[in-house]
Every structure is written in structure tokens, then in C-alpha cells.
Amino acid sequence: MSTPISTVPVAKQKRSYVLACVATGAFLSTFDGGVVNVGLPRMAAEFNVSLSMIQWVPSVYLLTMSALLLIFGTLADMFGRKRIYNGGFALVAIFSFLCILTNNVYLLILTRVLQGVGGAMIMANGLAIATENYPPEQRGKNIGFLGSVAAIGSLAGPSLGGIVIGLWGWRMIFVLITIVATTGFLASHYIIPADHGKERSSKKFDSWGALYVIIGMVSFIYGVSNLNDFGWLSPTILTSGTIFIISLIAIVIRERKALNPILDFELFKMRIFWTSIVAALISFITMYSSTVLLPFYYQKVLGYTPQLAGLFMMAFPLGMAVMATFAGRLSDKIGYTFLTSSGMILNALALVLLANVGEKTPVIQVILAVFGMGASLGLFQAPNNSCIMGVVPKNKLGAASGISQLVKNLGMVLGITLSVAIFQHSMDSKVSLAYVPAFLHSTGIVYYLAAGLSIIGALFSLNRGGKGIAKPQ
Template sequence: MNITENIKNSPHIRWFILANVALGTFMSTLDASIVNVALPTMAIKLHAGLAVLQWVVTAYLLTISSLLPIFGKLADIWGRGRLYLGGFVLFTLGSALCGLTNNIWVLVGMRVLQAVGASMLMANSQALIVAAFPLEERGRALGLSGTMVALGSLTGPALGGILVGLISWRAIFYVNVPIGIIAFLGALVILPNDNAKGDSVRFDSAGALLFALGMISLLYALNNGQDAGWDSAGILGAFALGLLLLVGFVWAERRTSDPIIDFDIYRNIPFLIGNLSAFLSFAGQFTYTMLMPFYLQTVLNYSATQVGILMTAFPLAMAIAAPLSGYASDKHGPVALTTGGLATMAAGIFYLVLLTPHSPFWQIVPGPLLMGIGAGMFNSPNNSSVMSSVPKSKLGIAGGLNALVRNVGMIVGTTLSVTLFEIRQAGLLAGVLHPTASQSAQAFMTSFRTVLVVGGVVLLAAAAVSINRRGYVSSLRSL
């Protein structure tokens, strides 16, 4: 028996798998949060305007969202380990090529390659953890994985600023290369040789194409509607095309023997409730995430450094709460923790409604802290409940769908916050040709509070959905 087989047969192999998945999670989360810091420098170095530059972010987002369920299904067919290894290869290669390019559109193309790798990692990370850990340890394991999400978000902006300032914008991509190589080599040694179904299951390529194109079109419209105008021909056409393609996808999936998404999975109550509450959670949460930096900079005149320090309160609190909540859910179940976490997030966002144009630093901090604690309380038990509610043969697609609702929730929350804010602000300043600084600040604060109240209501709705999983979680023990 060689060294690799000894490691794979170790009684502690599940913790090695968790460590490797955590490294992949950290890398993909870090990359998502590190790029925005470098965009102004990229604009200068690559001679690109904002309209073109936004595709560095948008292309990455659209690609991941359109591929998550597809790679989840492929993982169930080909084997989760194989697809996860491929994700490291593509993500690392894409990162290296992003750093080498001197053309903005080539950079966008390499970001798409990066996103393909990231979606392979994201669609499989939770499935690998759930397959490796017994039910009584899953919450703790998923909680530790959630901590890596928070640490990636926490580290990204600060590390990005340091790398861009001391080296160049290319360094934010090169930093992924050594991490990716180490993670790939580790995965090669420790991941189990899960059995592929091979030719016994036919991959629905037509359904995959309909889903990918439909999601790209619909999310493009959501992401760009405010800038282009919701009633513009391009946005309305993208909405119509996206909905048409997705309706066609559902119709086709109902008539194939091996669908990309088996919609019967949503008859599983814990899975349905977990996905719906997660979607509402991220939608409500991102009403805060999008507008809070603007409040700090434009109203309170905080420096970028001060904004960065204050915004770390959320991921820092989440990083501490997530593993503790995961451990507690293994002992006491997910219902109280998920519902209480969503209520805590709602309390945090409602607290922020009380802020004024003159609020001191110490008065602001409790809001992000409460939201971070609530997010940590919610995410780990919810992920454990969702992933434990499906049989092992469907872990890949379950993980892909779970990651998809998170991404779509972020997009919807961002779009909702910006659209509602601008409509409310325009209404308050209607007829005022030259608003004073006081009038502008007052209009901003009223609009900001309106968005926060809506976000809080969405989080309370998520809590109301989450509590309805009572009575169903006991069925997870039999899976």
C-alpha cells in the first residue's frame, strides 16, 4: 500500500478533505473580493473605460451563475473528485493568464476561464464535505468552511490594496497560482476515488445550453437594468429572452430521463425551505452590503481605510459565529439557529436605520456585528440541513443549486437596493435644481433608510420561511 492509499484510508481523512475544500473556498472567495480594488488601476494600465471594465466583474459573475447546476450534475455523473480537480486546474490556469494579458478583452475572456474553474469548485465543495462527514459532524464542518468564506471576503480588499500598491494589478491574479497548485496537489492525494456513473447516465447537453443561456440573459438584464434603463429595448429583450429560454428549459427537463435539474428535489421540504430562506437571506443582506460604503464615504466623509476597517466587522463576526453555530446545530438541529440567525440579521439592519448624518464610529459598529453574527448563525446549519436532505447520489446537483440561489440572491439584493435607492432619491429631489449639501444629505439618508427597512423585511420573511422546516428535519437521519 503506497503513501496515497495510506492517507485515503486514514480514519482522519475527512478532516484532510475539509482542509483542502477550505483552501479552495478561500481561494475562490478571495478572488471575488480582491478584483474590485484593482479596477481603477486596470483602467489606466489597460486603457479601458468603465463600460468595458465592468465586464471583468460581470463576466465572472454571469459565468459562475450559469454553470453551477450543470457542474453539480456532471459531478454526480463523472465523480465529484475528478471535477473538483479540474476546477483547480482551470482556475489556476485562468488566474495565470489573467496576470499575463495586456488586452482588456483578453482579460475578460480569461476571467470567464477562471469562472468556469470556480464554478466547478463551488458546485462540489459542500458535496465533498457532506459525503466525507457523518450527519452528527456536518454542521461543524460546514461551519468551518463558512469561516473560510468570511476570511476570504475579509482578506481580499486589504490584500488587494497591498499587492496593487507594492507590486502591480497583475499580482492579484498571480497570488492564486501557488495556492491553486498546492491545493491541486493536496486534492490529488486525499480526495476519494468516487465512482463515476459513466455511460449509464446521459448528460442533457440541450438542457444545459438552454439553462446557461437563459441564466446569462436574465442575470445580465438584472445586473445592467438600472444603468441602461429598465424600459430600454435591450434590457426588456434580455428579460424576455431569458424567461423564454428558462421556460423552455423546464419544459425540456420534464421530458428527459436524465434531467440537469430533477425538479422533484423541491418536493423535499428541508431542501426547498433551505434554498428559499438562503435566497431571501442574501437578497436582504446585500441591500446593506451595496449601500453602506456610500453612506460612510459620501455622508460621513470616511477615508477608504476607515471604511475598510468598519466593513470588516461583518465578516469577522461571521468567521467567529459560523463554526460555533455549526457545532451547535449538530447537537440541537438547525431550526432555532437558522431562524434566530435571520432574526439577528434583521435586528442588525433595523439598527442601522437609526443612523444619522453625524453618527460616530462606535455607534455604527453594532449593526455590522449583529448582521455578521446572524449570518454565521444561519449559514452553517442551513447548508447542513439542505445538503443532508438529499441522497448521496444527488449531492452534486444539490450543492450546485445551493450555490446558485446564493449568487442570484446577491444579484437581486444589489439590484433591489440600487434601484429603490435611486428612485426614492430622485423623488425627494424632484424640482430641486441645485440642492444644498444639507438637502442632498437628507435625501440620501431617507433613501438609505428606506432600502434598509426593505432589506430588514426581506430578512424577516426569510425567518418566517425558515421556521417552517420544523417537523421535517428528523427525516434527515434516514439519509
Template sequence: MFDNIKNSPNYRWYVLATVAVGTFMATLDGSIVNVALPTISHQLNSNLSTLQWVVTAYLLTITSLLPVFGRLADLMGRKKVFGYGFLVFILGSALCGLAQNIWFLVATRVVQALGAAMLMSNSPAIITAIFPPKERGKALGLTGTVVALGSLTGPALGGILIKLAGWRSIFYINVPIGLLGFAAVLLVLPKDVPNKEKEPFDYLGALSFTLGMIFLLLGITNGEDWGWSSIPVLMSIIIGIILLILFILTERKVTHPMINLSLFRNRPFLIGNLAGGLSFIAMFANNMILPFYLQGVLNYDPAQAGMLLMIFPITMAIAAPISGNASDKFGPVFLTTTGLTITGVGLLYFSTLSASASFYHIIPGAILTGLGAGMFQSPNNSSVMSSVPPQKLGVAGGINSLVRNLGMVIGIAWSVSLFDALGGVATPNPSQIDAFMSAYHYVMLVAMAIALTAAVISFNRKSYAKAQ
């Protein structure tokens, strides 16, 4: 039966389905835990400052290790690393479910994130390697849909599971799904082609990059809570920058670097990643503050706010494969530039909303930003991944995912800091609503400027790998 699958003319789509399981699991677990935090806080007797590490540890680990596992996959084989990713993720999930105190849960979230990083860093590389250029955009577009659905499903599925079976079930559910995914890896994914050159792994580069990213992100994610001028934040950022400078110096000297810096002399690769990072910085400014506007100013209950917040990923999930398919025929430049421009228009729309906006007034902004994101992501990812040689696909996919996560972190950090500096309050009383709206509008205008800057950059990618 499985030989028939590998000989099927639709084999590449079976590979895509297998990769989609890992992508969905990793994305789902980034969002499903948030809805469980109040329950976990109560049952494990944890305060909010400690509880945030359940989310932060997962994010820091994934972001810092994406290029590392991408490079390891280029050397060891993508099937092997992707398969191990499922096993580590299953182990981490099971241990998370067994947690009896908050710090054990944080530690096991790190294990879970190790598996997620192995899965996320290799997904684009496996898809790019198996699909011909003329179908690559469509395939990566469908992957974008899976990412959107993972983010969309997380809070809703988490709420249902917690109600039916308790908070531990949001981790245990990964075990059977992960085992099915691992079985699919063994039976469906193509065998790895051995690396004939036997390149050594750049341990110093990997260590300096990983620690540099951890320290830098630790400072950025805690800047608002600890104070941007506080000693811990400043020291974290300074140490992170020093380690990343050491990483760059190391990569320029070693024969087989973890990240070949010459990739960034490749115009489509550089432009695509730069525009992609800026797009996430712009989008996550609104994703962070919009829920507080809906509940704190418009006084919507969580269910109403959830319905409005679902519009963005649903629109993105619909637009991404259509845009990806179109990019296979027409190239990425028009679609990526138009998508970012539409995102900018959507953010401009949000900057015009009032403190008495109706439910239906919110919808156009959510549709515009979701449409813009869907139009941009698939062609951009296809352009980036098609611009590198096959033996560099793993590390290129890791960098692409790293840029996405960095954009999310920076987008949240700058928007919250600017919002607070302008007098915004997360849960305003009636006398503070005007200050909230003024700060929110200003943040949206800055986010719009970032999105339009990304559009200009994207328009200048000029050369790209054309479909054959």
C-alpha cells in the same frame, strides 16, 4: 505518508482542508479584483462601462454554470471535476496576468470563472459525503468561515499585492496556491465511485439553463445603468425567462434531467434554498449602500470605512462554526430562524442611523448582521445538503451555491434601483444628504422585511435530517 492520512481517524478534516483551499481561492478572486480596477483602468486604457465586465463576466459565468458542474460531478466523479477546477482556475489566472488589453482580460476572467464554478459547486457535496450527520453542521460552518475570510481578505490582500508587485500579481498569486490545491486533491481526496447506471448528460437542459441564466442576469445586473424599460434590458430578461421555461419543460420530459425537479418537493431542500436566497437579497442591500454612507455622508476615508466593513465578515467567521456545531446537536430550525431575525434587527438598526453618527454607532449594526448571517448559513446549508440522496449531492450543492449568487445579484439590483428611485445619490453634496438618508433608511426597512419573511419561511421547514 499519504496512506497514513487516508487511514487517519482525522481523515475527513484533511479532506475539509483541501476543499477549503479551493473555496478560499474562488471566493477571494470574487473580491480581490475590485480594489485593482482603478489601476487596471489606467494601465489598459479602459473606461468604466467596459471595465465593469471584468467583474460581471466572472459573476455571470459562475452563477450560470454552478448546477451544470454539480450534475457533471455526480456523473463523472467529484474528485475529477474538483481537480479539473483547480487546473482551469490556474490557467485562467495566469492568462489574466498576461492580459494586454481589457477584452482579453474579460475573456480570461471567463476561463477563471469556469474553474471557480467547478470548485464552488462541488465543495458542499464533497464535505457532506465525507462527514457523518452529527459533524456535518460544524464542517459546513467552517466552510462558511472560509467563505467569509475569502471575502474579507480580498480587498486588503489585493491592495498590498498591487502596491508591492502591480495589479497582475493578484492573478499570478493563484498559480502556486492552485498547484498546491491540485496536489492535495490528488493525494488526499477519496477516489470517485464509478456511476454504475451510466446516466447520459442532459445537454439540452444544461444549454437552456446556462443561456437562460446568462440573459436573465445580464438584464438584472445592467437594469440600473441601461434603464429598466430599455430594449436591451427587457429583451435580455424576456429571452432569459423563455429559455428557463424551456429548461423546466425539458427537465420534466427527459429520463435523466440535469436538475431533478422532484428535489424541490423535498421540504427542507425547498425551504432552505428559499430562506437562503432571501437572506442574501436582504444582506446585500446593505452591503451595497453602506460604503457610500460611510464615505459619502460620514466622510470616512477608505481605511476607516474598510475597518467598519470588516466587522461583518469577522463576526460571521466566528459565529458560523459555533452555530454549525450547535445545529448538529439541536437541529437547524431555532438557529436559522433566530439568525434571520437577528439580521432583521441589525437592518432595522441601520435604518435609525443619522447623518452625524459616530464611528462607534455603526459597530452594533455590523455585529448584529454578521452574527445573524453566521447563525443562519451553517445550519441552513447543513439542512439543505442533508436532505438529498448521496447521488444528488453535486447538483444540490450547485443549486445551493446558485441561490447564494442569485441572492447577491438581486439584492444589489433591487436596493440600488429603489435607492435611486427615492432620490438617493451615491456621492451626495451637502444639500443632498437628507435625501440620501431618507432613501437609505427606506431601503434598510424593506431589507428588514425581507429578512423577517425569510425567518418565517425558515421556521416552517419542520422536517429535516437529524444527526445520527
């Protein structure tokens, strides 16, 4: 019997090219969000719509990706990663090009939904491809490199977007996305080894499970994203919450019986896996709970322009980019427990520093604290992702990758929503104070709570089981 194509090792000389293909997807995933957000004011002006309407341009992309990540991860395990991954680049390229041609906001939102389908196909499989095509002793290094590239994408998006919008208008940002996606398609088509999925007793797709997951993810993210706008007890939020709970119950019942479940509960029976996922969720919540408030501190308290505030915000992804590759390489040698726990503890210390900044704090001190926070999370995330991908069976790498990427999106939504809710509640209770003292007090509460949450994340990292070095099954 011949060896299945998916199990043939990648030739050594091709490995660096495979990683470069996956890095293109990692770059695109963060570049897209940053570059599109910069263009929103111009889009709103051209289409003559409100900010709340144009905000759907990035929101539907996030909603679509989050709803489909688990599905495309499972489909890749069943039918082959390359075809799903490569198809994702094709969809992003096609519908990014169509974004350039749109002449009304509704068509733009529709094309962004279809872009999100492609984005989910890419994001759900990048980590799995990088894990499957390299030996275990290189896993941390490669995942760290991908983390650095993703951080570079988040740096390049706003800065490059601002330049091209100023010179040629907002449509040019979709030209950039089309170019990156087309490059990724061509590279992955010719370089990533062909595979046809893993041997399974059945390749029957769990369509009902997929439907429940889509409904559950959309209702959860939509509801949580709009908590502070509609009110926690508004009919819209209560309806979204009810749909989510019903969907969650349906998912649990369905997926425990499904032959090829979209959400594989068998993975969560591994203590190392579920504790790593919880720690990852906490890390993303703390990340976005602080970064969403920092621009207001730079502008409202220190009095800097939006352009300078945006420049100072680059300290965070820069710190992450610098640390991620180093931490990934080190995790291949010493394991993940010390690095992930240290990263979360250092993140807590950076948050405490931010909680104590004031009106007279030198801006360089604030920038260094933000840089330190980015570096500490880079120290955590690369080894943690290496741990997640290292403990799952190869025929479930896509499912694990999809869960890992979904956690990032959920952490972002929860971090932003909870931090804004806590901040606003504190501001409302300090109406007797001037704006700046009330602002500093309120952000201090958010940052202290995030620091405490980061310590909890460190405890999960310390007590996940195993010997601190993830071995592939």
C-alpha cells in the same frame, strides 16, 4: 461484487485533510472577487479603458460561474466529484497565470471567462465533498467551518490585494490566485478520495438542458445586473427578460423528461429542501442590499476615506466568520430550525438599527450593527446549508450543492440591483432635501424593506417541515 470506491468511508486520520482541501476552494471563491475588484482602477488605467469596460473583468467571472454551477454539480454526480473539483483548480491556476501575461483588456476578459469555468467546477462540489466524506453528526460543524473560511477569504481579498497592488501592480493579484489554486489542485489530487460517480441506469448527459440553463442564467443575471444602468423598459433589458422567460419554459419542459436533468425538479418536491433554498435566497438578498450602500454612508455622510470605509466594512465578514463555526457545531446538536429562524430575526433587528443611523451616530455603533448583521447571517447560513445537504440523497449531492451556490450568486445580483433601484427612486423623490438627509431617508427605506424580507425568511425557516434535524437519506 466489490464496494464502489465512492462509498468507501474516508479513513478517520484523513478526514481533516479532506476538509482542508475543500476549505481551500471556499477561500478561493470569496478571495478572488475581493482581490480582483481592488485592482480594477489600475487595470483600467493601464489598458486605457472606461470603468464600464473594465467592470467586465469581475462580471464575466460571475456570469460564467452562475451559468455552469448546476451543470458541474450534475456532472459530478454522474462521473465523480474529485475529477470535476480537481479539474476546477487546474483551470483556475492555468488561466490565472495567463491573466498575468495578458496585454489587452479583451484577452483579460476571455481568460476570466475560462477562470469562471474552473470556479464553477470548484464551487459546485465543495459542499458535496464535505458532506459525502464525513458522518452526518459532523456535517454542521464542517459546513460552519467552511463558512468561516469563506468569510476570511472575503476579508483577505481587499486587504491583501491593496497591499500587493501598491507594491507590485495589479498583475500580482493573479499571482496570488494562481498560488492558491495550485495549492488546492495539489492538495485535492493527493488527499480527496477517488470516486467514479453514482450508479445510474444511464450516464447520458443532458446537453439540451445544459444549453437552456446556460442561456437562462446568463440572460437573467445580465439583465438584472444592468436594470439600473439601461432602464427597466429599455430594449436590452426587455430582450434579456424575454430570452430568460423562453429559456425557463424550455427548462421546465425539458428537465421534467430528462433522465439526468441539469435542474432536478425532484429535489423541489421535498418541502424542507425548497423552503431552505428560498430562505437562503432571502438571506443573500438582505446581505447585499445593505452592504452595497454602507461604503457610501461611511464616505458621503461620515466623511471617512475609502481606505477607512473599507476597513470598517470588514466588520460584516468578521461577524460571519466568528459565528459560522459556532452555529454549525450547535446545529449538529440541536438541529437547524431554531438557529436559522433566530438568525433571520436578529438580521432584521440589525437592519432596523442600520435604518436609524444618522450623521451624528458614533461610528463604533454602526460597526457593531454591521458586525451583528454578519454574525446573525452566520447563525443562519451554516445550519441552513447543513439542512440542505442533509436531506438530499447522496447521488444528488452535487446537484444540491450547485443549486445552493447558484442561489448565493442570484441573491447577490438581486440584492444589489433592487436596493440601488429603491435607493435611487427615493433620492429622486427627495430632490428638495439636502444630500445627507435624503441619503439617510433613502437608505432607511432600503434597510426597513430588507428587515421585512428577513422576517419572511424567518417564517420560511420556521415552517419548512421536519423535526429541525436533517437526516441523510
